[in-house]
Amino acid sequence: MSAERTLTNFVRALRSADVRVSTGETLDAVQVVKLIGYSDKSVLKTSLRAVLAKSNREKQAYDRLFDLYFSQGQSKAADSETSTKDDNESGSEDGYDGFLDLATSGDDAAIDAALARAGQEVGLEDIRFSTQVGYYSQKMLKAMGVEEMETTLLERLQDHSPEGDADAEVMIDARKNMTTRALEYARTQFDIYGEGATQQFREDFLSKKRINEMDVSDLNRMKPLVEKLARRLATKHSRRRRRKNRGQIDLRRTLRANAGRDGVPFDVHWRQKKKDRPKIILICDVSNSVARYVRFLLLFLYCMQDVVKDLHTFAFSARLKDVGEILDTSLDGFEQAMEKVMHEAGWGSTDYGQALSDLFVDHWSLIDRKTTLIILGDARSNHGDPRLDLFEEATARAKRTVWLNPESRALWGSGDSEMLRYFPHCSVVSGLSTLKDLERAVDDVLTHYR
Amino acid sequence: MSDTENAAAAHYGALSSPEAITKALASVGYIANADIAMVIYLAINLRKPVLIEGPAGVGKTDLAQSLGRCLDVPVERLQCYEGLDESKALYEWQYGKQLLYTQVLKDRLDDIVGQGRSISELTSKLSTFEDLFYSHQFLEPRPLLRAMEQDAGSVLLVDEIDKSDEEFEAFLLEVLSDYQVTVPELGTIKANVPPIVILTSNNIRELGDALKRRCLHLFIDFPDAERERQIVKARVPGVEDDLLKQLVAFVQDLRDKDLKKRPSISETVDWARTLVLLHASSLDESIVRQTLTVLLKHESDISSVSTGLGQMVRKAANASDDSRLPSGYPNLS
Numbered sequence: 195m196s197a198e199r200t201l202t203n204f205v206r207a208l209r210s211a212d213v214r215v216s217t218g219e220t221l222d223a224v225q226v227v228k229l230i231g232y233s234d235k236s237v238l239k240t241s242l243r244a245v246l247a248k249s250n251r252e253k254q255a256y257d258r259l260f261d262l263y264f265s266q267g268q269s270k271a272a273d274s275e276t277s278t279k280d281d282n283e284s285g286s287e288d289g290y291d292g293f294l295d296l297a298t299s300g301d302d303a304a305i306d307a308a309l310a311r312a313g314q315e316v317g318l319e320d321i322r323f324s325t326q327v328g329y330y331s332q333k334m335l336k337a338m339g340v341e342e343m344e345t346t347l348l349e350r351l352q353d354h355s356p357e358g359d360a361d362a363e364v365m366i367d368a369r370k371n372m373t374t375r376a377l378e379y380a381r382t383q384f385d386i387y388g389e390g391a392t393q394q395f396r397e398d399f400l401s402k403k404r405i406n407e408m409d410v411s412d413l414n415r416m417k418p419l420v421e422k423l424a425r426r427l428a429t430k431h432s433r434r435r436r437r438k439n440r441g442q443i444d445l446r447r448t449l450r451a452n453a454g455r456d457g458v459p460f461d462v463h464w465r466q467k468k469k470d471r472p473k474i475i476l477i478c479d480v481s482n483s484v485a486r487y488v489r490f491l492l493l494f495l496y497c498m499q500d501v502v503k504d505l506h507t508f509a510f511s512a513r514l515k516d517v518g519e520i521l522d523t524s525l526d527g528f529e530q531a532m533e534k535v536m537h538e539a540g541w542g543s544t545d546y547g548q549a550l551s552d553l554f555v556d557h558w559s560l561i562d563r564k565t566t567l568i569i570l571g572d573a574r575s576n577h578g579d580p581r582l583d584l585f586e587e588a589t590a591r592a593k594r595t596v597w598l599n600p601e602s603r604a605l606w607g608s609g610d611s612e613m614l615r616y617f618p619h620c621s622v623v624s625g626l627s628t629l630k631d632l633e634r635a636v637d638d639v640l641t642h643y644r
Numbered sequence: 645m646s647d648t649e650n651a652a653a654a655h656y657g658a659l660s661s662p663e664a665i666t667k668a669l670a671s672v673g674y675i676a677n678a679d680i681a682m683v684i685y686l687a688i689n690l691r692k693p694v695l696i697e698g699p700a701g702v703g704k705t706d707l708a709q710s711l712g713r714c715l716d717v718p719v720e721r722l723q724c725y726e727g728l729d730e731s732k733a734l735y736e737w738q739y740g741k742q743l744l745y746t747q748v749l750k751d752r753l754d755d756i757v758g759q760g761r762s763i764s765e766l767t768s769k770l771s772t773f774e775d776l777f778y779s780h781q782f783l784e785p786r787p788l789l790r791a792m793e794q795d796a797g798s799v800l801l802v803d804e805i806d807k808s809d810e811e812f813e814a815f816l817l818e819v820l821s822d823y824q825v826t827v828p829e830l831g832t833i834k835a836n837v838p839p840i841v842i843l844t845s846n847n848i849r850e851l852g853d854a855l856k857r858r859c860l861h862l863f864i865d866f867p868d869a870e871r872e873r874q875i876v877k878a879r880v881p882g883v884e885d886d887l888l889k890q891l892v893a894f895v896q897d898l899r900d901k902d903l904k905k906r907p908s909i910s911e912t913v914d915w916a917r918t919l920v921l922l923h924a925s926s927l928d929e930s931i932v933r934q935t936l937t938v939l940l941k942h943e944s945d946i947s948s949v950s951t952g953l954g955q956m957v958r959k960a961a962n963a964s965d966d967s968r969l970p971s972g973y974p975n976l977s
Contacts (some may be wrong), residue, residue, distance in 0.1 A: 216857050225690055237662075237682065244683045248695075248861040347760075432849040454739035 196456055202225060203319055204263050205246070210390035211259055213252045219245055235264060262386050293339040294346075297368035305372075309379045312337040318383050322391045327384055340369060393570065397422070401629040403567055405486055406600070413486075416629070423633050424497030431472075431501045431640045464596035470564045472643045473504040475592075477553070479571030480536060481511045481544045487600045487626055490534055494632055496521065498610040501640065506560055509535050512542025514552035544574060547581035548610065554584050561588055566639050567595040570626070573606070573613040586619050594621040594642060598635055602627070656688050656715060656797060656840065674703070674710035674876045675867075681947045683862040684711065684840075695859035696807075700846055701908030702864045703875075720791040720839070721801045724808035730815065734825055736784045736971035742777060757861035778829035789825055789833065797837035803857075806848040813855055820858055849910055850905040867909060869896050875909055880916040888928045891916055891961035898939065901949060907939040914938050929957045 201223055205215050222245045230241050239260050247256035296308055312334040313319075321330055347365045350358040397419050400412060408416070447463035455461075476495065478488040488509070495502060507518045517535045521528075561567065567588060589595040597620045599606065599613060609613035617623055624635055659665045662681040669676045676684075684707075687694045693898050696704045712719030722733055749756075757769050776782075785793060791800035799826060805813065819825055820841060824834040843859065867875065876883060882892075892912065899906045907915075915938045924931050933953060940946045949956075 215851070219857055222690065222692070226686060229686070229689055240679050240682045244679075244686060244860040247858045248859075250863060253863065309886070429850040447839055477710060583950075 196226065197227060197232070199314075204259070206319055207259050207263060207386045207390075208256065210387055211255045212390055212394070213255050215246055216551045238264075259386060262382065264283060293343045293372070294365060294368055296338075298364065298430060305375060306379075308338060309334065309376060311384060312376075312458045313379060318380060319387050321380070321384050321388045322395075323388060324381075324384055324392065326388075327377060327380045330383075330409040331373065331380040334376045334380065335369075335372060338372070340372070343369070401633075402435065403629075404627045405629065406627070408486075416490065417493065420629065421497050421587060423629065424494050424636075427633060427637055427640070428498045428501045430637075431498075431644075470495045470593075470643055471504060472502050472566070472640055473562075473564045474502055474566050474568060474639065475506045475557075475560055476508065477514070477549065477569045477571075478507070478509045479511065479544060479546075479549075479566070479569075480540045481571075481574075482540075483574075484571055484600055485536060485540065486568055487598070487632075490629065490632060491568075491598070492521065492532070493528060494636060498636070506557070508549075508553065508557070509539035510549040510552070511540055511544050512548060513539075514549045514556075515539040516557070543576050544571075545578045546571070546573065546575040547579040547584075550581045550584040551589070553588070558588075561591045563591070563593055565592045566642070567592045568598065568639065569595070570598045570600075572599055572601045572611065573597075573616055574610050575612050577610050580615060582615060582619075584615060589619040589621075593621065594639070596635065596639055598626040598632075599623060600626045646664070648723055658715060659684065659688055663785055666682065668714040669688075670878070671708075671711050672713045673878045674706060674714075675878055677867070677871060680707065680862065680864065681693075683860050687840060687860055689862070691823075691838055693843055693859045694862055695843045695845065695851070695856065696862045696864060697847060698864035699866065699906070699908055701910040702866060703909055704842075704844040704864055704966075705801065705803055707864075708799050708840075708844075709839060711842070712799040715797070715799070717796055717798045718790075718794055719799045719801055720787040720794075721803060722787040723803045724805050724812070726807060726809060728808050728812050732786055732959070733812070733815075734786050734788045735827055736786065737778070738782045738784050742782050745777065746952065776958050783830070788819055789827075791839040791841075792823065792825055792833055792835040795836055795841065798839040800839040800841045802841070802843045804846060804848075806842045806845040806851060810852065814850055817854055817858065820855075822924055825934070866899055866906070869893065872896070872909065872912060874917045876913055879913045880920060882920045883916050884925060887919060887924060888916070889963060890960045891919060894927060894932070894956060894960035897960060898949065903940070903945045903948070904942045905940070905945065911939050927957050927960055929954050932957050 202220065202221055205220050205223070223242055226241050227238070230238055232238060239257075242260070243253060243256055261399070280504040289294075296305060299305075313330075315337045316330060316333040318330050318334070321327070345366055347369075350362045350365070352358075391639050396415065400408075400415060400419055403412065442465040444463045444465045448459050448461070449457065451461045451463060452459050474495070476491070478484070480488050492507065495505060495507075497551070499505075502629055505518070506516070507521055508514050509517045515538055517539060520534050520538070521531050597613075597616065601611070601613075603625055605611065606617075613623070622635075622638065624631065626632060626635065658668055662678070662685045665681040665684050666676050666678075669681070679847055683694055686692070696707065698704055708721075709719055757766055763768075783789075787800070791798045802816070805816075822834075823838040824832050826832045843855075869892050871880075872895070876888060876892060895912045895915070896908055915935060918935050918938050919927075919931070922931065923934070933950065936946055936949070936953075940949065
């Protein structure tokens with residue numbers, strides 16, 4: 195494999211693991227290799243890292259892949275130096291005559307090299323799913339000439355002679371041995387090229403799956419996914435745009451800017467509108483039916499702390515509790531914090547009216563015209579007084595009120611659900627059943643602050 | 645392009661290998677790790693800007709300053725902030741002087757062109773004059789232009805790029821990819837020797853992909869104990885070995901705690917200076933308690949640490965004892 199090929203394949207592997215590498219960066223990497231050479235792995239690792247991985251997350255992925263990719267490539271790197279010679283005479287590389295000779299030679303380096311070549315021939319870097327490992331390893335064996343040996347094997351068996359049987363024995367062993375090695379090789383290649391793709395497929399699937407239909411294993415996989423989505427959204431909303439307010443001159447800045455021109459206003463500065471920073475008050479119903487959604491919404495918003503600095507979190511089922519302090523931990527401690535929230539607020543029968551009046555008594559001053567009020571709950575209040583008067587006042591004070599209801603639309607207003615009575619006071623009421631819905635809802639809230 | 649590339653490599657010749665860079669930086673008191681030296685080496689040889697990210701106070705800005713010092717070239721620093729624009733980053737005309745120039749010109753116009761000529765003669769005469777109004781004499785170069793104009797090369801430090809607006813980031817792309825700037829009235833000014841460009845970011849906002857793609861990326865984290873000891877030793881020569889070991893061990897321990905703002909290297913150095921000033925020869929609880937405000941800048945951090953302070957100090961004190969024992973010696977304390 196040529197030096198460039200080694201590098202471009204590595205870039206492919208990085209891309210499949212969600213590290214964004216541009217063509218320009220690949221060219222830079224080629225330059226780096228020209229400068230540094232392949233000889234010192236640790237030097238190569240640090241220098242390529244500076245060119246290819248440009249954030250902390252990408253650096254982690256890079257480190258994992260670099261070790262995987264270049265550890266199996268000891269012989270590959272050696273290959274690259276003598277590449278032209280090898281490529282020309284495929285078939286009898288390394289002085290071994292055919293499949294059997296190679297398999298029984300015990301020359302590990304030569305076998306590795308042959309496997310690498312075969313892998314390249316059958317396009318192993320296109321592997322996407324772990325179920326393809328077997329398929330690709332068979333194709334590799336074929337490319338290495340296993341079929342010719344099998345013909346000989348059959349002939350030998352038909353001889354019905356002791357020597358023939360012994361020869362056949364050797365061949366069968368050789369094939370077995372090589373199959374194992376090919377499988378192993380294909381599996382490491384899958385780790386390099388395929389895992390990212392599988393991950394992506396899985397995430398795509400998960401983000402569209404209904405949250406209440408998820409089982410435990412899905413839920414465990416959700417956390418990194420939520421983090422990823424939140425990160426994406428945070429990037430989007432951390433972009434600053436200046437909004438020019440044409441029509442009003444900023445006199446102070448204009449005078450200052452034109453002092454050098456005798457105060458004649460050539461260069462006019464306009465007043466700029468200050469953008470409000472998002473301020474969010476989150477009120478979560480943590481009764482059993484909604485608890486799962488609360489977990490994801492909180493996780494989502496806490497991943498976005500850089501963007502949403504002003505976040506107040508309340509949880510209730512009977513009484514309203516300020517849980518902001520409990521949740522004020524690092525992301526690693528999130529699960530425990532969540533347990534604690536459930537423990538403190540998750541008892542008693544749900545009472546929206548009581549929660550609203552608790553909010554009124556203790557935290558009413560928090561709600562101002564910059565605030566977005568997010569309520570996450572099914573609005574099932576066990577036939578208590580929904581305190582619509584308080585709700586109306588709160589929504590009037592706040593910038594916007596967003597209600598996220600995990601129940602399907604058809605059930606709103608049925609039984610003890612007060613959704614339809616709260617509905618007219620909200621700016622937006624949206625259903626919340628998948629992670630995509632959640633992302634959309636948070637995006638919508640933040641968009642109104644631009 | 646290859647010419648300028650060679651010029652760059654030749655010009656910063658003192659830094660011809662990662663090892664040489666480490667040594668050169670150490671000579672001006674900056675202790676670099678392998679990553680840092682390697683990225684600087686690549687930056688010089690590939691002619692690429694370096695984007696440095698990392699927590700506040702780990703020596704991002706200082707790296708640029710130290711590079712300038714050890715190469716003995718000027719450091720042009722451009723501090724970014726919201727609203728920074730070209731006239732502050734690139735160049736500005738000196739309007740006052742230009743006005744004076746026109747006044748002077750007006751007074752002496754008759755002497756220059758002579759009297760009693762027709763308009764057409766006058767204009768043709770005028771067009772033979774050099775245009776002085778927009779000339780280098782009236783140009784006030786700002787950091788970016790100054791960095792391009794240094795014949796001996798320079799270090800251009802664009803500090804806290806994340807605080808600037810996105811428009812400015814886009815504008816910077818042009819400067820960084822070609823190492824040239826365009827002044828419409830004068831034409832393009834190209835750097836003879838491309839400057840070493842260092843951009844720093846504290847991650848206030850995510851930087852654009854385009855900028856990241858053009859840069860080498862370097863993440864500087866808190867140093868390990870060994871490197872931190874070297875740094876403090878280099879910056880505070882008066883500190884005794886025992887105290888040094890203890891204070892570094894203490895700070896390293898402190899960083900593992902759940903804090904709002906973890907102490908960075910600059911704080912360790914300040915603390916070491918403080919302790920030397922107070923003639924402390926080793927750590928004890930009372931002196932740590934008195935000087936803790938040097939390390940921790942949040943009231944809540946101080947109060948959360950102060951309960952376990954005695955234990956932390958003892959642990960740090962032991963750290964220096966341990967290292968004096970031969971290896972494998974059982975710890976009896």
